[in-house]
Amino acid sequence: MTIASQAVHQTAEQPIQLTVVRRDGSSTAFDQTKISVAMTKAFLAVEGADAATTHRVRDLVADLTGRVADALTSRGDARRSVQVEDIQDQVELALMRAGEHQVARAYVLYREERTKARTPADPAGVTAKPAITVRAADGSAAPLDVDRLRVIIAEAADGLDAVDPEQILDETIGSCYDGIAQHEVELALVMAARSYVETEPQYRFAAARLLLDQIRREALGRVHGEPRQASQADMATAYADYFPRYVQLGIEAGQLDPRLAEFDLARLAAAIRPERDLDFAFLGLQTLYDRYLLHIDKVRFELPQALFLRVAMGMALREDDREAKAIEFYEVLSSFRFMASTPILFNSGTTRPQLSACFLTTVEDDLAGIFTGIRNNALLAKYSGGLGNDWTPVRGIGARIRGTNGESQGVVPFLKIANDTAVAVNQGGKRKGAVCAYLETWHIDIEEFLDLRKNTGDERRRTHDMNTANWVPDLFMHRVEADGEWTLFSPDEVPELHDLYGAKFAEAYRGYEEAADRGEIRMFKRVRAVDLWRRMLTVLFETGHPWITFKDACNLRSPQQHAGVVHSSNLCTEITLNTTLDEVAVCNLGSVNLVAHVTPQGLDAELLRDTVHAAVRMLDNTIDVNFYTTPESERSNLRHRPISLGLMGFADALFTQRIPYTSDASVDFADRSMEQLSYYAIEASSDLAAERGHYETYDGSLWSQGILPIDSIDLLRTARDGDLIVDEGKQLDWEALRAKVRRDGMRNSNVMAIAPTATISNICGVSQSIEPTYSNLFVKSNMSGEFTVANPYLVADLKARGLWDQVMVSDLKYHDGVLAGIERIPADLRELYATAFEIDPMWLVKAASRRQKWIDQAQSLNLYMSAPSGRALDELYRSAWRHGLKTTYYLRSQSATHVEKSTLKGTDGRLNAVPVSLPEPTGAVCAIDDPDCEACQ
Known part of the structure; x- marks a missing residue:
């Protein structure tokens, strides 16, 4: 590599068009970035791979590069030429004058090595056998x-x-x-x-x-x-x-x-x-x-x-x-066209085939029911199940207990026990037990519930290991938008609210508010809806919890409205199934590897159809061979037979097609790819129904009425009086599929959900779920250790343009894998490989909205904000609600400071080395692939 390449250096007085004469006699325009790269390599040789990530070296290189450029362009003529050797002499001189004698020597040696490289070399000797x-x-x-x-x-x-x-x-x-x-x-x-x-x-x-x-x-x-x-x-x-x-x-x-x-x-x-x-x-x-x-x-x-x-x-x-x-x-x-979830990989074909990934329960409002729920958590978690608990029925603090004529301590003390149970049951050491508690926004304990993950306060009322989520009705969002009041109740006095949604919930809720005004309700509290909403968002930013999930969207679009109520989601907010005291909702998961079905020209529809049909059959089979740890889960699963087919490798699929995440084309691809997956998944389940019979509670479902997920949008739109932003465009022949479903039925009550896939995407070597790229070079941590991850698509592009070298690696480390600050990377690559915190989160919401219209359940949607503010969070989550999303997952934000960089080679490349990771997002986040967070497949 020579110093020369195309560019024009500017002086303070007039542009100097300096021509560099190469060794072969050709010429090109002067580019001072090549000087910077050469100097950086010299510092790397002397001070090690960490050198280029320090402010001292980077600032010094920038200063010395400027001095060399000034020296070369300040010799009088506006147009002149210079030999490559002259440029290199000036670099040596600048280093010597700066007192960097060792670096100057390394630069001289570098020049000598390059000279030798241009001459024929002797054949390499054979490595001698050491006496070991x-x-x-x-x-x-x-x-x-x-x-x-x-x-x-x-x-x-x-x-x-x-x-x-x-x-x-x-x-x-x-x-x-x-x-x-x-x-x-x-x-x-x-x-x-x-x-x-x-x-x-x-x-x-x-x-x-x-x-x-x-x-x-x-x-x-x-x-x-x-x-x-x-x-x-x-x-x-x-x-x-x-x-x-x-x-x-x-x-x-x-x-x-x-x-x-x-x-x-x-x-x-x-x-x-x-x-x-x-x-x-x-x-x-x-x-x-x-x-x-x-x-x-x-x-x-x-x-x-x-x-x-x-x-x-x-x-x-x-x-x-x-x-x-x-x-x-x-x-x-x-x-790797499809990968089943972790419990299936762990247990299929074994003597204990517990193949279900997600369990949803409703906790009963009495002492026996509460501890039955906690016991079930332990049994379900034992064989790798992730849990979502609906705690809304449990009466609030201060509520009367008839049996003892005392007052309830509320839901929080029991959540503390559930938290400690999850820690104690670590699935045989394979992974930590994990649970998420859901509470509706009208529960009188909601304000204390918001503080469960705080690091201050009474530790007996904190749950540091439990995930939490708000189960938010539309009426609350309407009150927020209208700056109205919101009333908190204890569920023992308003028992209907738990099982109602939409217009019926709003009517009953207003009736209870009127009853409270008449003095007919003992326990209630009035708050300003906007104030509670702001506190929800503030705590979400500070602690990462509780997540924001939307009760009415989950229920109004549920195919199983006739058979019950969705009272919560699961550990990862993508499963939306009915629960009762007698039925624990169960779901078996797997994900299509989207990039395995994509070429630069787009999706291979026929291959995708073959994969989806095989995957749906596999997941349906798991229901019959499954090992059930509780009768409630077995009863529910055999009656309704829900499965959850998702996807992963979305970011890789965009890279393959050269589509930036922040583009209308990306949103359109999210729409088209999910439409095809949805069509084939519904078709496959209907084929199984024709072969094996429909699920027990099919009659009366939306499926039986010919209402597919794309059609159920109208139910939500009507309930919200048209206040919904969802594109309803379609490309496939959905009328033919409706007719097939009405004729043959459905084998499964629910078919699709997009899970996080952190672990199984690692196995397949693709990007996680629907996530944007977190970083283009970082160290990923999980229970298997620390792993260097470089974006192979970016590396291939940089190689093709002659830009991949040790200095680029150092630049990527210095900028935490973000390309925006690396000027020598072309603009089109910076756009294509923009990382999660560079992306306006509204692009994530828009793409998720396009997917959600095709999905009968939900999707684990992380939202990234580089500089969160109250206004930005408010706008983002209101937009998520208005765009028809059923749930959201983690809010990920960046820390204001970064850890000290270290060479990856020195950390994960030698025996007994201590690995040092580049920074993950901190604060209100779950670290990407956190080994202690099993909210992932």
């Missing part, structure tokens, strides 16, 4: 087998043109020491590849393949009962021998369902696609290894493709042609 002894697990010792390392690394780098095997080998050997254990050598291999991910995203695949070699050794050895090694090439035949042994071992260990042995295992093993092991990026495979692959005494015996086939077999147990369906299910899972 390796200890095996049995205590024996042998020399480090460098040749074996070279073979493993070469296989890991196969097909990855940007990966340098010798670089990984040198880094690995440099991390080894005499007497090192064999497992540490394997770790050193993986860590060596990881250390280069920040500068070249292809290394994430090389690191995964090196980890895969370790997994193969561990699993094959455990299954065969003796040490085994296999290359990726060997697995083309090794899987066939391994798989039946794996099933038998799993059954003998009491982990796999004995019915799996009844399958034609040879036929299934022949369908395994070993090459798909190479599709994992490191984060995905490490997550799979740490949390999903089955093990005996912490020794894994399950390989990745065996996991997907085991899951597929578990969901095909009751199919007529089990093998054919298992293979079909395996295909969509192993290709």
Whole structure:
């Protein structure tokens, strides 16, 4: 790389058009940014990879670059030429004058290296075998087998043109020491590849393949009962021998369902696609290894493709042609076209197939009912269930208790117990129990409920580990808009309000207000609606809770209005199912990987249809093979058979099509893609109804009336007297689908919901759910550790334009993965790769509104604000309500300060290193992929 490229430097008096003569005799215009890049590299060489992220170095480079430019352009002539060597001489001189002698020397060496690079070099020597002894697990010792390392690394780098095997080998050997254990050598291999991910995203695949070699050794050895090694090439035949042994071992260990042995295992093993092991990026495979692959005494015996086939077999147990369906299910899972939720991946095909991700309950207003609810929380959470509790029926503080003639302490003390239960039941150490408490806005304890997550006050009335959400009726929003009064009641005196919504709720509520005025209600409180709304938003900003969810939109558009009431959402605000004291709502989830169905030209509709039909069948099957921990959940699930099909990889799909998130095209794509997914999902459920029969409570549902999700918008619009902003455009033949649903019915009461997908999107190596890109370079933390994440689409674009180098990596670190402050990145790339906090959150609301019209449930919608204010929050959440959203999820905001940057190579690239993450959003947020937050698939 030479210093020269196109640009024009300006002097204070007149423009100087300085021409740079290259070494080959060609010429180009002067560009001082190339001087800045060269100086920065020199500082990196002397002061390490952290140098370019410090203010001192960046300011000094900017100053010295200006001095060099001034020196070159202040020699009199308005038009003149200069040799590349002259420019480099001025750079050296400026560094020397600034007292940066070591940096100047590094710059000289850099010039010499570039000179050598332009001349033919001698063939590289072969890495010498070091005198290092390796200890095996049995205590024996042998020399480090460098040749074996070279073979493993070469296989890991196969097909990855940007990966340098010798670089990984040198880094690995440099991390080894005499007497090192064999497992540490394997770790050193993986860590060596990881250390280069920040500068070249292809290394994430090389690191995964090196980890895969370790997994193969561990699993094959455990299954065969003796040490085994296999290359990726060997697995083309090794899987066939391994798989039946794996099933038998799993059954003998009491982990796999004995019915799996009844399958034609040879036929299934022949369908395994070993090459798909190479599709994992490191984060995905490490997550799979740490949390999903089955093990005996912490020794894994399950390989990745065996996991997907085991899951597929578990969901095909009751199919007529089990093998054919298992293979079909395996295909969509192993290709990452669709991924089932974490409980399904954990438990399908096992002796305890608890496959449900979400449970919704209503808590009864008496002591026995309250503790039954808390007990059910523990049982449901035990096998990886996320919980949403409706606490609205529980009477408020000060309410009369007939049995003791005393006064209630309100709902908060019981929420504290529910909070501690969630902490205690950590799902066998796999992940922390998680629960969200919902309370309606008219509950007299609502003001204390808002403070549950605060860090000040009486700790006995705080729930630091529980999520909370406001269940907001439309009438409250109307009172806010009209600056009216709002009345708080205790539910024991206004029992109707819990089960009413829309016009009937408004009528009953006004009736209770009149009764309070007449003195007929003992406990009530009047507040200004706007004041309560502002406090809700203020606490949301300060603590991240309670979330804002909308009761009437959830109920008025629910297909199951005839069979009950939606009293809350779930842990992640995307599930909207009816609950009663006798029925716990249950939902089984999975997500379509949208980017796997997208090309630069758009969606592959036929492939998407095939994937959706297979996914809906899989999710419907889980209902019948599911292990239910409470009778209330089993009764509900078998009667209504709800499933929740969502999507992930939305941001990747936009990148593939070159569509910026902040564009009408992005909103249109959200609309079109969700319309197709909705159409195919409803079609698939109706096909299943024709084959297997409709769900028990189908008659009387909106489905039975030919009212599809797109049609139910009119119900909400009518209830709000037209005060609704929803685009109702459509492209597919919905009339034909209505006729089919009326004729054949629906197998499932509910079909769609968009969950966060944090974990399963990691497994597939795609962007999370419908989220915008958080950062283009950062360290992601989860229960598997710290992982460098670089946006591979951005890196590819920067490479294509000759802009990807170590200085760019340093710039990305310095700017926290945000491109706006990096001037040498072209404007079109800054727009395409804008990060979450650069995006006006109204774009998120508009896209979510377009999706919501097609969805019978809801979507986990995070909202990002770089500089929240009371006015901005008010406008944003009123807009979310007016655009017909059923729920919102976390409000994410940025901290005013940032943590000190550190080189990623030095943190996650060496043995025993202490990782240092780049900043995540702080304050009122849930960290992206927070290992303690399992509000995610």
